[in-house]
Structure formats: C-alpha cells, structure tokens
Amino acid sequence: MVSQATTESQTPQEYAAPSTIEEALRSIADGDATILAGGTDLMLQTKPGGRLPYRRKLVNIRRIAGLRGVGEKDGRISIGALVTITDIANNELLKTAAPVLPQTADCFASGQIRNMGTVGGNICNASPAGDMIVPLLVLDAEVELSAWAKGAVATRLVPLSKFFTGPGRTVKQPNELLTRIVFARPDKKYSVGYIKSGPRPALEISTVSAALSAIRDNDKLSSVRIALGAVGPTVLRAVKAEAYLEGKTVNAQVVAETARLAAEDASPIDDVRATAWYRRHLIQVYVKRLLENDSQG
Numbered sequence: 371m372v373s374q375a376t377t378e379s380q381t382p383q384e385y386a387a388p389s390t391i392e393e394a395l396r397s398i399a400d401g402d403a404t405i406l407a408g409g410t411d412l413m414l415q416t417k418p419g420g421r422l423p424y425r426r427k428l429v430n431i432r433r434i435a436g437l438r439g440v441g442e443k444d445g446r447i448s449i450g451a452l453v454t455i456t457d458i459a460n461n462e463l464l465k466t467a468a469p470v471l472p473q474t475a476d477c478f479a480s481g482q483i484r485n486m487g488t489v490g491g492n493i494c495n496a497s498p499a500g501d502m503i504v505p506l507l508v509l510d511a512e513v514e515l516s517a518w519a520k521g522a523v524a525t526r527l528v529p530l531s532k533f534f535t536g537p538g539r540t541v542k543q544p545n546e547l548l549t550r551i552v553f554a555r556p557d558k559k560y561s562v563g564y565i566k567s568g569p570r571p572a573l574e575i576s577t578v579s580a581a582l583s584a585i586r587d588n589d590k591l592s593s594v595r596i597a598l599g600a601v602g603p604t605v606l607r608a609v610k611a612e613a614y615l616e617g618k619t620v621n622a623q624v625v626a627e628t629a630r631l632a633a634e635d636a637s638p639i640d641d642v643r644a645t646a647w648y649r650r651h652l653i654q655v656y657v658k659r660l661l662e663n664d665s666q667g
C-alpha cells in the first residue's frame with residue numbers, strides 16, 4: 371500500500387517511457403504517476419477542465435513489449451494489458467477460444483480508437499459502460515496487478531468481479547500496473563453471447579450492454595454468468611438472475627423470469643442517453659435474446 375502524498379496538476383512535471391515492466395514499476399513505485407496506454411480516455415480526461423489532473427510524472431507504457439500479446443498456457447488464456455481493441459478483433463486464438471471478445475471488439479468505437487485503445491486501459495478506466503469488461507466478467511476473468519516491492523516485481527491476481535469499486539474507481543493501488551488479463555479457456559459446451567445497444571452498432575457509448583455465458587447441456591444451463599453494462603455504478607453481475615437460472619431448462623417462463631430478475635439486479639439512472647425505465651426494458655429484451663441464442667444486437 372502506497373501512502374505518500376500525490377502531486378496533482380494540469381501538466382506533468384516529469385515524463386518517462388520505459389521499455390520493460392520492471393522499469394515501469396520502479397518508475398511508478400512512489401504512487402505519484404499517471405499511466406498512459408493508448409490515451410483515448412486519458413487525453414479527454416486530463417485536458418483543461420477535464421475531470422482528472424495529472425500526477426507528478428507521466429509514464430508512457432506503450433513501448434513495453436512484455437505487455438503485449440495473447441497466449442495460452444495450461445488451459446489459461448492470457449491477454450497483455452497493451453493489447454489493442456483491433457488486436458482483439460483480429461486475434462485467431464480468441465476467435466476460436468473466446469469469440470465473444472472479437473465480437474465485442476467489433477462493436478467498439480471507430481477504427482482509429484480501436485487501433486489506439488487497449489484492453490488494460492478499458493478496464494482501468496472503470497467506466498460502467500466499458501465494453502470489454504462485460505464479456506470478460508462472464509468469462510470469470512482475473513486481472514494481474516504488478517508492483518515494485520522490496521527490490522522485486524510482486525504480482526497479485528484479482529477477480530474482475532472484485533476489481534471495481536465505483537465509477538472510475540478500482541482496487542488497483544497507485545503504484546500498481548495492470549499487466550495482463552487471464553481466464554480459463556471455456557469448455558466446448560460453453561455458450562457466450564454479447565449485445566450492445568446504441569443508435570448505431572459501433573461508434574457509440576453503450577446505453578445498455580449485456581453478456582451471458584453458460585454451459586448448455588440439452589438446453590439445461592449450468593455455470594450461468596450474466597453481466598450488464600451502463601446500468602449501475604460499475605459493470606455488474608446480475609446475481610439474482612444467475613442464481614434463478616442455474617440448473618434450469620430454458621422455456622418461455624424461465625426466460626421471462628430471468629429477464630425480470632436481471633432488470634431487478636440493475637440500478638440504472640436517467641441520463642442523456644436513456645431513461646432508467648428504458649434501460650430496464652432493454653435489459654429484459656437483451657437477456658431474453660441471449661437466452662434464445664440470438665446475440666445479433
């Protein structure tokens with residue numbers, strides 16, 4: 371835990387562009403650094419009048435090769451924090467092992483933003499509407515946080531479901547870097563779907579997004595996970611709906627009750643994109659579609 375006072379201002383006083391994880395961790399060890407990945411969130415938030423001041427040092431992590439790449443080892447898939455949304459959309463391993471991630475990347479922003487924006491940045495920005503978070507939650511993903519402690523790199527794994535504490539807030543300490551995201555390769559019987567709403571299929575902050583994963587055995591569902599975006603202070607799991615659906619066979623009544631409970635699990639607000647009422651309505655529509663295996667949005 372880092373307890374030193376931080377320095378916040380409109381412009382950083384120091385700049386570093388490390389090329390290894392260790393260098394980066396040493397650079398942020400005093401907890402008084404702002405981390406720059408793709409910059410697609412940060413640039414807007416730190417401009418004059420924006421909601422985030424810079425800390426003393428700006429640490430650009432984009433040169434760190436060790437934060438890139440998607441791989442698989444011992445049945446676990448690993449995605450580096452600097453993997454871009456475009457990389458996710460095009461990655462062959464993910465297309466086979468977890469196609470919901472390329473599918474989500476296809477609904478994300480524009481080509482330019484996908485080329486710059488990273489999955490680590492999407493998670494650390496901790497927006498309740500962060501698109502990559504929704505499918506990663508139903509895949510039971512964990513994030514690896516790394517810090518420089520007692521002269522060595524120390525890492526801890528945090529389940530994504532425990533990472534967010536509020537809008538823009540997480541359990542990550544200021545001296546920690548998110549280094550990668552890991553999850554078990556889904557079983558062949560696993561079915562996972564994702565739907566995002568908005569007036570357009572991409573280039574749109576979600577009004578509501580939803581993902582559902584489950585093992586389907588002759589229409590009987592187990593290991594059910596439902597995640598909802600843009601309907602609460604963080605992306606959230608619809609735990610009452612999940613508990614109800616576990617072990618059930620899909621039929622019209624089960625679908626309707628799951629959808630109703632998922633809407634109850636959420637706490638949407640009225641804002642410029644939609645009313646809370648409309649968001650609850652969309653949750654029900656999307657959960658029904660996902661259960662009926664129609665995730666075309």
Ligand SMILES: Cc1cc2nc3c(=O)[nH]c(=O)nc-3n(C[C@H](O)[C@H](O)[C@H](O)COP(=O)(O)OP(=O)(O)OC[C@H]3O[C@@H](n4cnc5c(N)ncnc54)[C@H](O)[C@@H]3O)c2cc1C
Nearest residue numbers: 405407408409410411412479487488490491492494501548
């Ligand atoms: C026009 C536009 C459209 C957009 N559309 C979408 C959309 O459709 N869906 C969506 O979800 N988002 C969207 N976004 C938001 C943004 O593009 C994404 O959240 C993107 O993934 C952020 O990644 P980044 O690498 O640019 O993060 P940055 O801006 O570099 O960083 C974001 C935050 O995370 C921190 N951070 C970054 N990487 C790390 C790390 N490895 N360890 C610790 N902290 C880190 C930074 O310090 C900062 O606080 C959009 C943004 C714009 C400008």
